[in-house]
Amino acid sequence: KSAVMASQPPRPSPAPPSGPPLQRPAMPPPNPAVPARPPGAPASGAAETKAEALAFKVMRLNRPMFHTSTPGVGLGLATATANGSVEQQPISPAMSTSDILAFPPGFGNIYLGETFTAYVSAFNSDVTELRRLEIRIELQSGTKRAPLLDHHTQDVIASFGPKAQADFVVEQELKEPGVHIMICIASYLDTNNIEKKVKQYFKFNVQKPLSVTTKLHLLHRSVFLENQIQNVTKAPLFLHAIKFEPHANYIRTDLNDLQPPQGAEEEREQEDEEGSDNLFGLETMLRAGDVRQFLYQLTPKDPLLSPSDKGLEELGRLEMSWKCAMGEAGRLHSLVNLQQWKLAPPQDIIVAPHRVPQAVQLETPFTILLRVLNTSPVPVTLSLHVGLDLTGALVDCGCDNAPFTLPPRGETKVKAELMALVPGLRAVNTHDIALIEEGGARYGLSSAIHLLVSSPQEPPPSPHSSPTKAPPS
Secondary structure (H helix, E strand, O other): OHHHHHHOOOOOOOOOOOOOOOOOOOOOOOOOOOOOOOOOOOOOOOOOOOOOOEEEEEEEOOOOEEOOOOOOEOOEEEEEOOOOOEEEEEOOHHHOOOOOEEOOOOOOOEEOOOEEEEEEEEEEOOOOOEEEEEEEEEEEOOOOEEEEEOOOOOOOEEEEOOOOEEEEEEEEEOOOOEEEEEEEEEEEEOOOOOEEEEEEEEEEEEEOOEEEEEEEEEEOOEEEEEEEEEEOOOOOEEEEEEEEEEOOOEEEEEOOOOOOOOOHHHHHHHHHHHOOOOOOOOOOEEOOOOEEEEEEEEEEOOOOOOOOOHHHHEEEEEEEEEEOOOOOEEEEEEEEEHHHHOOOOOOOEEEEEEEOOOEEEOOOOEEEEEEEEEOOOOOEEEEEEEOOOOOOOEEEOOOOOOOEEEOOOOEEEEEEEEEEOOOEEEEEOOOOEEEEEOOOOEEEEOOOEEEEEEOOOOOOOOOOOOOOOOOOO
16 A cells, blocks of 8 residues: 555645745733633623613611620629629620610611611612603512502602612511512613613511410300410510400400509519619510510300300400510510310300309208300200219209290209208219200200308307206106
8 A cells, every 4th residue: 555655646735825924923921910711701802791770779777786785784784793782893895885886787687566667779870861760669578569669659750860869768567577578670761762670689587576375274154365475586675565455255354463462562662762683674574585474364245155156266366565675666466266276166055153152051951043045046945954962962952843945045044952961062063963955965064063061060068057967767
């Protein structure tokens, strides 16, 4: 193969081009002062994205916070010594009167129930004039979007010159925890009469300041509500008002404002005169993690409410208002519903003690008056039945067990004649006395009845009396 290739005549070499010979330009040495272009960045001289002419700036309007977690008291910090006395400690340089307050970082801590107030500024950073400027501001939560500023409250700005700015103050009560996004939207016409839109988002988190735990207790046709309120923030909260607003079908009894025992007011006045080591009071301040309990009693106005009546399920709502360390106010409410605890509905016929003697004598008949309520929409025929054992401590003296008819939503009184055979504290259980319907349904007492049985005491013998002699046989 090589011989054949060698036998071929050689190819003529191409003629050199006319003119001076071409030379490759030398690469300039790298300039250490110019940094290397990062990958993905546009080359020098390439067209770069132009910034928007309109921009928003947002600042939350709130009060400053303490520079440290423990606020100063007067000109120093009060600390307790080993012997129980209170000494005043000097303030450190970080807690001086000039540095005791600081601006919160970012939007700061935002709590549920507070009113969010923000200062919004729209600024024209271009050198050209903008026309027909419309600005809308909305606050979006996890479930809804609320308008803070729209065309109904703000007129269209016909001309918005270079370096001009428009300022607004918006506010909204926060009723939902979680992430919130404030959306600032602007639309305008540029110099080429082209409509442009600008959107900016500002995100913040809304925290729960209080944790409310409600416990429910049913006793004698009354509902007892025990509400535990805990401060879940890292700062103290000052309770301004805690009250329970009952539903229209209930009567509320506030068990937190009971009258103090005799002599307690004098002791409290004496403590006020001598001074107390609690600087913020006993009932107004909740430190971080503290819990307060509030108790209310709810009694139905109409004892003949039907179990299917929705008014019986709605108990009311708990209103809470507080203030933070710098006076920021907040308020919340918590709805209370019987259906939350999945309670069994009351029976159609209610048999409740109406009048019971405080004490009874041994082997002496007494009367218990019972109140019978028919909460059903139909009439019922009932008869009284006493199931006490003849050998027990309490026996039946012959009650009237003749049947009677109770109209719908009707009420009547029945009597039960009993007698005690054994002294002491005795009880009539819920199954001892009942009303029996014609169909066989049995309705017992709504609560047990407790009786104190005492034996009749003979008069003590006189010390001057002589023993009686037996007559002669």
